[in-house]
Amino acid sequence: MTLESLYERIRDSSLRLTKGKLAVLECLYHQHASLTAQEIFDRVSTQSDLESLDLVTVYRTLEALTKIGVVEQVEHSVKGRKFQIAGRSHSHTVHCIVCGVDVEMKECLLESIEQKIEAQTGFRALRHTVNFYGECALCISSEHEA
């Protein structure tokens, strides 16, 4: 999925391709993981050549882009709402409740479950957000030392 194809989808909607949208979109596109609105705001504010883009505008931009399906939202149990380019292949992280590290998994692993849900409930076009918690290998071993 190219950045240009995302611009196209914006032009095809009633949305306008403004500097703000370009900055937010580019920021998310070049980011592999998801970001909070605040994180996007911070990056756009410093990295971009834009003098300033209000945090409110970032929220409104993300909402508009979500509405046309270019962006999607996930809930991170610690960081709250996060945003990412929609439809990309994804995986999930495991969060250590002791040291706070987030470890990324190789792949999503939930597709098979979604198939069962479709069969069991008749739901279609399923999506999901997941949070896994536990104690990471490092924290387990330092526990034994103490």
Next chain:
Amino acid sequence: MTLESLYERIRDSSLRLTKGKLAVLECLYHQHASLTAQEIFDRVSTQSDLESLDLVTVYRTLEALTKIGVVEQVEHSVKGRKFQIAGRSHSHTVHCIVCGVDVEMKECLLESIEQKIEAQTGFRALRHTVNFYGECALCISSEHEA
């Protein structure tokens, strides 16, 4: 898991078995699903014989009970943070993004994935929260009518 056994775990901790804790705990215990702090507050306020229990106290009680592992928290993508008795067998719901209905699954289905995560990352004692979204069977069929 009996209610009395939960009281015991509270007595064994540094916590005190107050009217407030009893009310919150009983409310959660007799509830099969999870509840938001506000929902717990509402139920305790009306149902219980307690004249009043401040919402702040409900939050502090839930935090304390979470800390000793009697209560656990899950993120509902629509309703926000919810609370439930920890360690009960559980399942998950699928949320229809069209009509908003929540359909309960028969079982959790994620244990097998947690085993893979343990093997892949060395994490232990995994827990999870999940949100599944899609379009429910009813909304799909009414779409065809229109």
Next chain:
DNA sequence: AATTTACTGCAAACAAGTTGCAATTGCAAA
């Protein structure tokens, strides 16, 4: 009963996200 320490209510502070409004700007038709 006296002591200790957790708990409570109330007010205030916070954080994330939303809304109203007037001024600005993208875009496309003329």
Next chain:
DNA sequence: TTTGCAATTGCAACTTGTTTGCAGTAAATT
């Protein structure tokens, strides 16, 4: 290219959910 309008913006104010400070109250333990 100019014009007109709907989309967009910044700013301030607001809402909702949650947390904190503090002074008084109430469990447990002796």
